[in-house]
Amino acid sequence: MTEPILRVSNIETYYGPIMAIRGISLHIDPGKIVTVLGANGAGKTTLLKTISGAMDPQKGTVEFEGREIQKQDPDRVMRAGISHVPEGREVFPFLTVHENLMMGAFTRRDREGIQRDLELVLGYFPVLEARSKQQAGQLSGGEQQMLAIGRALMSHPRLVLLDEPSLGLSPILVNDIFGIIERINREQGTTILLVEQNAHMALSIADYGYVLEVGRVVMEDTAERLRDKEDIKEFYLGMKDAGSRGKRRWKRVKTWR
Amino acid sequence: MLQFVQLVLNGSSIGCIYALVALGFVLIYKATEVVNFAQGELMMFGAFFAYTLITLFGFSYWIGAAGAILGMMAFGYLLDRVVLRPVLGQPAFAMIMLTIGIGYVSRSVAGLVPGWGTAAYAIDTPFSAEGLPLLTTAETSLVISEQNLSIIGATVLFCAVLFAFFRYTRIGVAMQATSQNQLAAYYxxxxxxxxxxxxxxxxxxxxxxxxxxxxxxxxxxxxxGFIGLKAFPAAVLGGFGSIPGAIVGGLTIGIIESLAGFYLPQGFKDIAAYIVLLAVLVLRPEGLFGQATRKKV
Structure with missing residues (x-):
């Protein structure tokens, strides 16, 4: 059994008096795609922010490659090898696409390595090459998402935190982007922690999944088995057996409640 | 006509000073979202540093000027590191009150420093105050003094250096990135x-x-340091947060003051800047060079 690249143990994170994360533990094995599912307000984004250092947990530890990284500033966490693609893209609107990408490599000094990764990113997202001199604020939503992912890859991270890459994108674009995420994982061996509302897409590319509800992990299993669970099907994938409607009890309770 | 040009020329040199102070406001505001009301006091300290080096210690003007600028850079760095960083993350008004406090304290401290005091001092400069004729006609001539020329020249130089710094250096682009999206810059x-x-x-x-x-x-x-009160409307005029705006705003205020001082009754010189500011804010609330950002979803 390999050591997990990231191990989160019993973290509790607050927004002022509000407890957003109520003791979450999870682990990610190197080279895998792990997804965290959950409704709005389940604590998915807070979890990522706690890992990347944008928020500090009150309790618990975050270990990356065996070293504790909780409560460090985000720039230190990033230097350790974790890249965060924030929710809603957050590109630098008045910098050009090229400058945005180079900001992703801010912490690096090796010119050849940066050049190699730039070519790699432009290979995955050819549209960014065509837009290279344009201001990032002028790109479409999908292009901005590609830029945000490309920018995160420029640091040559060992772990990428992806916060809702499907947000506000058309189904075709979501398909494209998930395809590329899967390719990056397979071809570069980059470990990915993917937070999603689109459970169907997320479970189709992930190896392992966690389900979050009001700040707690309520279910975890391999993606394959999660796809087959009745609760996940009903509450997250929106699937029902044909003709079950009559027999279905209103307000059916989830099995983990 | 020549007289008008002359007034514009005189106004531009004081306008350059406003522009430089306004530039300081804008740089700090853009990056940290704090309005530094002690900007004028930083200028006052800079002048006293130069006075100390040149008049009291007898260094040459150039060494004194360079020393004052470098000294103030160190001072500014430490001011942020020691006084402002502990307050980081508190509401914006706390930071702003803090800078107002820094301004007050600075004025008092400057009065207490031995050799500085509350009197007015001069420094020797290699630039004469005498007018150099630029253009001479029969009845009058267009002149500019070396002093004013030095102000305009130095302002152009500083702007060019800052522009190149923000545009072409890695850390300069990183500063732009920080001012555009702080959290993403952290990531x-x-x-x-x-x-x-x-x-x-x-x-x-x-x-x-x-x-x-x-x-x-x-x-x-x-x-x-109270010149900050003129530089502040200059920064707002340019659309607080725009660097070219601060420079154009400073020049505009300087030129308008100069014209108002000559053509309008006494007293208008001091309020002209604010009248123009109000007019601009009514007609174009984002300022002359304001950037409107819209977030795409």
Missing amino acids: MGIPVKSVFSLIWAISAGVAAAAGVLLAPITLIDTNM
Whole structure:
């Protein structure tokens, strides 16, 4: 059994008096795609922010490659090898696409390595090459998402935190982007922690999944088995057996409640 | 006509000073979202630094000016590191009240420093106040003094250096990135807190330059920082947050003051800047060069 690249143990994170994360533990094995599912307000984004250092947990530890990284500033966490693609893209609107990408490599000094990764990113997202001199604020939503992912890859991270890459994108674009995420994982061996509302897409590319509800992990299993669970099907994938409607009890309770 | 040009020329040199101080406001505001009301006091300190080096210690003008700018950069860096960083993350008004406090304390401290005091001082400059004729006609001539020329020249130089710095250096682009999206800059591994301190250093350096340039015209005293009250509308006029805007705003206010002082009754000189500011804010609330950002979803 390999050591997990990231191990989160019993973290509790607050927004002022509000407890957003109520003791979450999870682990990610190197080279895998792990997804965290959950409704709005389940604590998915807070979890990522706690890992990347944008928020500090009150309790618990975050270990990356065996070293504790909780409560460090985000720039230190990033230097350790974790890249965060924030929710809603957050590109630098008045910098050009090229400058945005180079900001992703801010912490690096090796010119050849940066050049190699730039070519790699432009290979995955050819549209960014065509837009290279344009201001990032002028790109479409999908292009901005590609830029945000490309920018995160420029640091040559060992772990990428992806916060809702499907947000506000058309189904075709979501398909494209998930395809590329899967390719990056397979071809570069980059470990990915993917937070999603689109459970169907997320479970189709992930190896392992966690389900979050009001700040707690309520279910975890391999993606394959999660796809087959009745609760996940009903509450997250929106699937029902044909003709079950009559027999279905209103307000059916989830099995983990 | 020539007289008008002459007034514009005179106004531009004081306008350059406003522009440099306004630039300091804008740099700090853009990056850290704090309005530094002690910007004028930073300028005053810069001028006193130069006075100390040149008049009291007897260094040459150039060494004194460079020393004042470098000294103030160090001062600005430490000011952010020691006084402002502990307050980081508190509501914006707390930071702003803090800068107002820094302004008050600075004026008093400058009066207490031995050798500085509350009197007005001059420094020797290699630039004469005498007018150089640019254009001569039968009845009058267009003149500009070396002093004014030095102010305009130095302002152009500083702007060019700052432009190149923000455009072409890695840390300069990182500063732009920080001002556009602080959290994303953090995620890129940019040490945001150190960037803030560097911005304060640059801002204080620019303020010191303004102080050194202004010294031969208005003399150095502890209240010279009140020029910030003119530079502030200049920054707003340009659309607080725009660097070219701060420069155009400063020049505009300087020129309008100069024209108002000559063509309008006495007293209008001091309020002309504010009248123009109000007019601009009514007609174009985002300022002359304001950037409107819209977030795409």
